[in-house]
Amino acid sequence: MSEIDPRPRAVPARPLGELVASLEQVRILGPEANRTLAISGFTMDSRAVRPGDLYAAVPGASVHGAQFAADAARLGAVAVLTDEQGAKTAVDSGLPLVVVPEVRPVLGRIGAALYGHPAEAMTMLGITGTNGKTTTSFLMEGGLRAAGLHSGIIGTTGTRVGDQAVKSVRTTPEAPDLQALLEAMRRDSVEAVAMEVSSHALAYGRTAGIRYKVAAFTNLTQDHLDFHADFEDYFEAKAKLFTPGYTALAVVNTDDPYGRRIAERAASLGVRVWTISPSGAADADWRAENTDLGPDGSGFDLVGPDGTRRRAGVRLPGAFNVANALTAVVSLIGAGVDPEAAVAGVAGVAGVPGRIQPIDAGQDFLAIVDYAHTPDAISTLLASLRPVTRGRLRIVVGCGGDRDRAKRPLMGAAAARGADEVVLTNDNPRSEDPLQILAAAEAGARDAVAAGASAEVEVCADRAEAIARAVGRSEPGDTVVVAGKGHEQGQEIAGVIHPFDDAAVLRAAIQHAAARPEVTG
Numbered sequence: 001m002s003e004i005d006p007r008p009r010a011v012p013a014r015p016l017g018e019l020v021a022s023l024e025q026v027r028i029l030g031p032e033a034n035r036t037l038a039i040s041g042f043t044m045d046s047r048a049v050r051p052g053d054l055y056a057a058v059p060g061a062s063v064h065g066a067q068f069a070a071d072a073a074r075l076g077a078v079a080v081l082t083d084e085q086g087a088k089t090a091v092d093s094g095l096p097l098v099v100v101p102e103v104r105p106v107l108g109r110i111g112a113a114l115y116g117h118p119a120e121a122m123t124m125l126g127i128t129g130t131n132g133k134t135t136t137s138f139l140m141e142g143g144l145r146a147a148g149l150h151s152g153i154i155g156t157t158g159t160r161v162g163d164q165a166v167k168s169v170r171t172t173p174e175a176p177d178l179q180a181l182l183e184a185m186r187r188d189s190v191e192a193v194a195m196e197v198s199s200h201a202l203a204y205g206r207t208a209g210i211r212y213k214v215a216a217f218t219n220l221t222q223d224h225l226d227f228h229a230d231f232e233d234y235f236e237a238k239a240k241l242f243t244p245g246y247t248a249l250a251v252v253n254t255d256d257p258y259g260r261r262i263a264e265r266a267a268s269l270g271v272r273v274w275t276i277s278p279s280g281a282a283d284a285d286w287r288a289e290n291t292d293l294g295p296d297g298s299g300f301d302l303v304g305p306d307g308t309r310r311r312a313g314v315r316l317p318g319a320f321n322v323a324n325a326l327t328a329v330v331s332l333i334g335a336g337v338d339p340e341a342a343v344a345g346v347a348g349v350a351g352v353p354g355r356i357q358p359i360d361a362g363q364d365f366l367a368i369v370d371y372a373h374t375p376d377a378i379s380t381l382l383a384s385l386r387p388v389t390r391g392r393l394r395i396v397v398g399c400g401g402d403r404d405r406a407k408r409p410l411m412g413a414a415a416a417r418g419a420d421e422v423v424l425t426n427d428n429p430r431s432e433d434p435l436q437i438l439a440a441a442e443a444g445a446r447d448a449v450a451a452g453a454s455a456e457v458e459v460c461a462d463r464a465e466a467i468a469r470a471v472g473r474s475e476p477g478d479t480v481v482v483a484g485k486g487h488e489q490g491q492e493i494a495g496v497i498h499p500f501d502d503a504a505v506l507r508a509a510i511q512h513a514a515a516r517p518e519v520t521g
């Protein structure tokens with residue numbers, strides 16, 4: 001098996017003029033010959049430039065990429081794409097300039113043109129929503145595989161092409177990287193792709209140049225209010241995916257009130273809509289009925305629009321994973337996958353890294369690693385673990401720095417309402433003071449306790465120590481869940497990423513506790 005190059009060179013290289021031919025307002029400055037310049041790659045990071053690249057200089061939150069145009073030139077960029085403001089700086093690079101009113105919205109179309117529209121060669125399934133995207137994309141991929149399709153995944157835990165893992169930084173890559181990745185997949189003969197579409201991606205237009213065969217919506221609850229002006233702005237970003245330019249079919253969870261708004265709007269815009277109801281609401285096109293929740297997974301009847309009924313299932317516990325499985329199965333059917341294969345493939349997925357992942361080190365209590373990092377995910381997670389916990393339910397959780405500050409007290413409160421014991425700890429503090437982040441989460445937890453929640457709350461900034469404390473107190477029949485970092489392999493503190501793997505730390509804590517002589521008396 002040859003290794004996947006996530007950023008293949010365009011073959012053939014394309015003339016600059018052709019790449020921007022479809023844009024309405026564009027100026028290529030300098031001599032006519034600049035239009036025929038051969039472009040063989042595309043990036044918006046000067047540090048990643050290779051000879052023959054077009055460098056896209058965008059205005060960022062901290063700097064304008066135009067400041068790095070000269071760096072890009074030194075590494076072999078042959079032209080700079082930028083806006084009027086950037087052009088004033090980028091001109092010093094001596095490179096030909098391509099000037100558009102706004103750079104981000106055109107990146108996807110240029111990338112697609114450079115690689116000859118790779119997404120059109122594959123069945124594209126997109127998924128958005130606050131929680132459940134990664135899980136649902138893995139379940140979808142199970143269905144694609146069961147249908148015999150060579151498939152790929154793009155999302156938070158990375159990119160997978162068949163069985164090969166390709167590292168990725170973001171949930172949804174920036175448009176130039178995304179188009180390159182799709183080209184890499186096409187070269188590997190990938191037939192179908194399940195990909196997460198984050199709200200950042202929709203706001204920035206990262207997926208431009210892709211029209212999904214199916215776009216799915218899971219749910220909308222609070223997150224990312226550092227990036228979006230308000231909740232309505234967050235909703236509008238998500239709603240874009242369900243418009244005619246983005247998708248042919250919308251699969252929408254109408255148990256969620258925002259899902260109902262999306263379904264109505266999509267239908268009014270002429271998008272075909274299939275509504276789904278994990279709780280079995282009779283007015284949904286597809287629904288889950290006779291749901292049987294078990295400690296390791298659940299079974300449910302998949303009921304279709306014509307009343308057809310099939311027993312389906314998912315090997316991940318929690319009612320929310322019935323929702324994810326229903327979303328995956330219905331999306332697969334919408335993409336043309338045989339329903340039997342869709343159901344079997346989804347039911348066959350054994351686990352998703354860091355998503356309600358059991359850790360078994362021979363202990364007599366339940367130990368779980370999960371990626372819950374929003375108030376709703378914490379509530380949902382704890383509500384799912386309560387019925388399988390005979391004893392006490394403990395959660396170790398923290399909040400990320402440089403992200404939505406408003407969600408911190410709500411996360412603390414959700415933990416205090418759902419668990420018996422809460423150990424608040426560091427997540428990725430990033431550039432912020434960890435103690436201030438903890439104070440915000442603790443205030444929310446203490447308020448919840450003052451309002452009647454019965455949890456014991458403590459703060460322990462050191463994450464490994466927090467995990468050890470929760471494990472040390474666990475007795476047969478208890479549950480300890482370590483939430484918020486899931487599959488992540490590092491902890492970012494003050495700009496430095498320290499190796500940290502919740503699953504490994506939790507396992508080691510359990511082994512350490514087991515090796516310790518029992519304290520009696």
Ligand SMILES: CC(=O)N[C@H]1[C@@H](OP(=O)(O)OP(=O)(O)OC[C@H]2O[C@@H](n3ccc(=O)[nH]c3=O)[C@H](O)[C@@H]2O)O[C@H](CO)[C@@H](O)[C@@H]1O[C@H](C)C(=O)N[C@@H](C)C(=O)N[C@H](CCC(=O)O)C(=O)O
Nearest residue numbers: 044045046047060061062063065068170171172174198200
């Ligand atoms: C909020 C956000 O999305 N920010 C993105 C944005 O950063 P920015 O506006 O601060 O950029 P900047 O640092 O001012 O730099 C401006 C430009 O100069 C370029 N530059 C900068 C320095 C240099 O030496 N050379 C160079 O070319 C940068 O690549 C950028 O294009 O543009 C950068 C370049 O593409 C992104 O890396 C950066 O993503 C950051 C890392 C990020 O953390 N994004 C997260 C929040 C994100 O996108 N998350 C979503 C959702 C996650 C989920 O919930 O699932 C995701 O899809 O991953």
Ligand SMILES: Nc1ncnc2c1ncn2[C@@H]1O[C@H](COP(=O)(O)OP(=O)(O)OP(=O)(O)O)[C@@H](O)[C@H]1O
Nearest residue numbers: 130131132133134135156320370371372377380381
């Ligand atoms: N359908 C759902 N409804 C509510 N909570 C969910 C749902 N699915 C998963 N969760 C919770 O949210 C966490 C994150 O799930 P997942 O990684 O699948 O979501 P995501 O949308 O990809 O998140 P991110 O935006 O960070 O990439 C899980 O670990 C679980 O606790």
Ligand SMILES: N[C@H](CCC[C@H](N)C(=O)O)C(=O)O
Nearest residue numbers: 373399400403427428484485
């Ligand atoms: N994709 C999400 C993940 C958050 C995970 C949590 N560990 C954190 O660092 O806040 C984000 O970047 O906002």
Ligand SMILES: [Mg+2]
Nearest residue numbers: 133134156196
């Ligand atoms: Mg994700």
